[in-house]
Amino acid sequence: MLLLQQIANGLMLGSVYVTVAVAFTLTISILNFLNFTIPTLFMLAGMVGWSLAFWGLPFGISGPLPWPLALAGGVVVAIVASLIVERFTFRYLKTRYGDSTEHAIPLVSSLGFLLILENLVRIEHGSDAQRFPGPSADLTLSLAGIHLRVPQVVSLAVVVLLVLGLVWMMKSSRIGRMLRAIAENPDAAGILGIETRRVVPVVFMLTGMLCGLAGALFAVNYGEVSPQMGEDIGSKAIAGMVVGGLGSLWGAVAGGVIIGLIEMMTIHWAGADTVQATVWGALLITLLIRPQGLFGHHAIGKGKL
Amino acid sequence: MSGYWIGLITILSINVIFAYGIFLAVATGQLNLGGAGFQALGAYAAAYLAMEMDQPLFVTIASGMIVAGVIGFAISFPILRLKGVYLVLGTFAFAEVVAGLILNSDALGGATGLPVPTFIDWDVPAIAAVIVAVGVFWLMSTRFGLVVRSVHDDEVVADLMGVNVRMVRVCAFALGAALAGLSGALYAHAYSFVEIQVFNASLSIYVLLYVLLGGAQTAWGPLFGAAFFTLLPEALRDTLPALKEAVFGALGIEGAATPPDESWRFVILGVATVLMMIFRPEGLITRTMVERLRPLNRAPRAARAEAAE
Numbered sequence: 001m002l003l004l005q006q007i008a009n010g011l012m013l014g015s016v017y018v019t020v021a022v023a024f025t026l027t028i029s030i031l032n033f034l035n036f037t038i039p040t041l042f043m044l045a046g047m048v049g050w051s052l053a054f055w056g057l058p059f060g061i062s063g064p065l066p067w068p069l070a071l072a073g074g075v076v077v078a079i080v081a082s083l084i085v086e087r088f089t090f091r092y093l094k095t096r097y098g099d100s101t102e103h104a105i106p107l108v109s110s111l112g113f114l115l116i117l118e119n120l121v122r123i124e125h126g127s128d129a130q131r132f133p134g135p136s137a138d139l140t141l142s143l144a145g146i147h148l149r150v151p152q153v154v155s156l157a158v159v160v161l162l163v164l165g166l167v168w169m170m171k172s173s174r175i176g177r178m179l180r181a182i183a184e185n186p187d188a189a190g191i192l193g194i195e196t197r198r199v200v201p202v203v204f205m206l207t208g209m210l211c212g213l214a215g216a217l218f219a220v221n222y223g224e225v226s227p228q229m230g231e232d233i234g235s236k237a238i239a240g241m242v243v244g245g246l247g248s249l250w251g252a253v254a255g256g257v258i259i260g261l262i263e264m265m266t267i268h269w270a271g272a273d274t275v276q277a278t279v280w281g282a283l284l285i286t287l288l289i290r291p292q293g294l295f296g297h298h299a300i301g302k303g304k305l
Numbered sequence: 306m307s308g309y310w311i312g313l314i315t316i317l318s319i320n321v322i323f324a325y326g327i328f329l330a331v332a333t334g335q336l337n338l339g340g341a342g343f344q345a346l347g348a349y350a351a352a353y354l355a356m357e358m359d360q361p362l363f364v365t366i367a368s369g370m371i372v373a374g375v376i377g378f379a380i381s382f383p384i385l386r387l388k389g390v391y392l393v394l395g396t397f398a399f400a401e402v403v404a405g406l407i408l409n410s411d412a413l414g415g416a417t418g419l420p421v422p423t424f425i426d427w428d429v430p431a432i433a434a435v436i437v438a439v440g441v442f443w444l445m446s447t448r449f450g451l452v453v454r455s456v457h458d459d460e461v462v463a464d465l466m467g468v469n470v471r472m473v474r475v476c477a478f479a480l481g482a483a484l485a486g487l488s489g490a491l492y493a494h495a496y497s498f499v500e501i502q503v504f505n506a507s508l509s510i511y512v513l514l515y516v517l518l519g520g521a522q523t524a525w526g527p528l529f530g531a532a533f534f535t536l537l538p539e540a541l542r543d544t545l546p547a548l549k550e551a552v553f554g555a556l557g558i559e560g561a562a563t564p565p566d567e568s569w570r571f572v573i574l575g576v577a578t579v580l581m582m583i584f585r586p587e588g589l590i591t592r593t594m595v596e597r598l599r600p601l602n603r604a605p606r607a608a609r610a611e612a613a614e
Contacts, residue, residue, distance in 0.1 A: 028390060032389075032390065034390045034393060034394070088579050088582075088583065089579075089582075104336050104393075104517070105582050105586045106582075107336075107390075107393065108513075108514065108517050108578060108582055109578065109579050109582040109583075111510050111513075111514060111578065112514075112574075112575040112576070112577075112578030112579040112582070113575065113579060114510075114575070115571045115572065115574055115575030115578070116571075116572050116575035116576060116579070118571075119568035119569070119571040119572045119575070120568075120572060122568045123568045123569065123572070231506070235401065235506070238394065238397075239398075242394055242398075246390070246391070273408055273409050273415075273416070274405070274409055275405075276401060276402075276404060276405035276408065277402055277405030277406050277408070277409060278405075280398045280401035280402045280405060281402050281405070283394070283398040283401075284395065284398040284399060284402055287384075287387060287391060287394065287395045287398065288383045288384070288386075288395075291386075291387055291391050
């Protein structure tokens with residue numbers, strides 16, 4: 001029964017990873033860009049949400065906001081930050097062809113943004129973890145002896161809906177078809193009349209939204225936010241994305257859940273200190289044996305955009 | 306010399322060696338985001354030999370280098386099959402696995418770290434840094450350096466011209482790992498203590514930024530990048546409070562200006578990174594820049610000018 005409980009916990013934990021992993025995989029599949037600002041956007045949403053709920057709007061415009069409104073504000077800030085990142089990692093970059101480290105330019109830019117955003121938050125709010133005044137995390141639901149916390153179940157449902165919506169969007173909507181065309185070949189997409197400069201920000205908007213929602217769900221579920229909260233989640237999400245396969249939405253979902261389960265199983269059998277080794281070991285073994293992951297495509301990383 | 310300058314020279318030398326380790330991999334077009342892992346291997350190998358086996362200094366430092374180099378060599382075969390984003394992730398994962406394993410190893414002290422009995426002053430790292438820098442400059446001027454450049458610029462053409470691309474990459478990667486291990490061993494002795502929390506993901510990121518912002522085309526790049534970004538925070542330590550006071554004074558804000566947060570220095574590093582990638586993505590020091598400044602090239606030009614008269 002304890003094991004079943006751990007599996008349930010792993011699934012719940014996985015749902016946060018899934019959301020961030022989907023954000024990672026989306027930018028990689030469409031832009032061939034490993035966006036290191038994603039964990040920071042996640043943290044930004046949580047910290048801004050906390051700040052709005054605790055202090056209220058800046059410059060004394062209002063007092064502390066109710067927590068749903070505060071989290072919505074956090075998500076909006078994450079989206080705006082993501083769009084700013086788009087300007088400086090993609091729009092203004094000189095690209096020349098033929099250099100084997102050229103694909104690293106946006107990646108390095110995003111590392112720069114990681115430093116900027118994280119340290120700005122630290123300057124503003126300090127490095128300490130803060131308690132988020134959300135709904136009580138004690139609301140539990142017993143199902144055949146397994147205890148589930150209500151906010152976690154709700155966030156799992158939200159994540160499933162989010163991914164389903166995203167899959168539908170990529171598959172059937174006009175904007176999704178444009179994005180897939182850009183992923184396939186940005187030059188050809190341009191010739192066929194897709195305005196790459198107009199469409200690419202959509203990816204970053206989605207990224208900001210996914211990270212923001214993940215940050216909000218995390219704040220509600222765990223009742224605690226800190227400037228460091230992105231690092232751990234970000235690394236687990238990267239692991240999940242690679243295990244599931246780069247560029248595949250369902251792969252990111254499967255990978256996120258698998259990493260959540262691996263983490264819980266490791267804690268169950270070997271203790272919390274071993275988690276780092278097993279999670280990253282899973283990533284490394286996947287890369288060495290089957291780089292395309294469970295559901296990935298071979299075409300990722302062959303020099304696009 | 307005061308303790309401040311000794312500390313500064315020590316960390317500068319270690320960073321320069323570390324940056325050259327990553328530079329060798331980047332020069333062949335392989336982004337190595339696992340620098341902290343190799344540095345940790347070197348540091349722990351040296352610390353373990355010094356602590357548990359009472360080995361003399363040169364043995365511990367040499368074995369730190371060798372351990373990291375051999376593991377780098379072994380891991381490079383599978384890991385260099387990966388390309389682009391996958392390679393970045395693979396090296397990053399390697400560093401995390403190393404950190405995870407050391408964290409769980411009782412022999413290596415786990416989370417509490419290992420004390421290192423033999424202490425070195427600033428001179429050993431400084432001499433090592435000079436040797437490494439001269440060595441890398443020499444290496445880049447040999448045929449191997451030329452081959453490295455060709456692999457970086459176009460691996461297909463290099464392959465067609467008979468360059469063993471895979472072997473060049475493996476050699477550069479392993480040699481780079483050994484240098485990162487050397488920097489780790491020096492770190493262990495200079496600070497008399499190693500703990501795995503130091504060798505974290507941020508360290509891997511910083512050292513890669515040193516190399517890419519300094520420029521990976523010539524051996525001047527990492528030297529300049531590491532020096533600049535090690536000394537910049539120190540320079541900002543004095544100038545930032547002055548700057549803040551000036552800004553507050555200009556805005557007419559009265560009262561005691563508290564010294565600004567340490568984090569501002571990292572914000573400035575981040576802003577520099579973003580701006581560099583926009584305006585000069587190939588790094589601050591490029592090959593053309595070095596060639597233009599080289600006195601050897603000036604001599605023929607002067608001769609030509611004379612001939613024209």
